[in-house]
Amino acid sequence: MKTIMTTAVLSLALAGAPAFAQSMGQGYDMLIASLESELASYGYTTEQLDGLRLSQIAELRLLFDQDSTPSQSQVDVIIANPGSE
Numbered sequence: 001m002k003t004i005m006t007t008a009v010l011s012l013a014l015a016g017a018p019a020f021a022q023s024m025g026q027g028y029d030m031l032i033a034s035l036e037s038e039l040a041s042y043g044y045t046t047e048q049l050d051g052l053r054l055s056q057i058a059e060l061r062l063l064f065d066q067d068s069t070p071s072q073s074q075v076d077v078i079i080a081n082p083g084s085e
Contacts, residue, residue: 031057032052
């Protein structure tokens with residue numbers, strides 16, 4: 001009986017994993033999309049943004065949210081430094 005309950009609980013827990021992964025992917029895509037036009041004015045292309053880590057995207061989003069016109073060097077430093085995730 002205990003094995004059946006454990007299996008049932010694990011099955012329910014794992015059933016939500018694909019939906020969570022899909023929503024994470026959609027969130028990442030939304031963050032990228034929100035930065036595309038802003039970063040285009042700094043000379044960055046969509047292809048360059050595809051290689052950014054989530055931490056870099058979050059830093060850039062925060063930078064643009066805090067300062068509507070950050071300096072080119074501020075943007076370049078974030079993009080050039082992938083950090084560690």
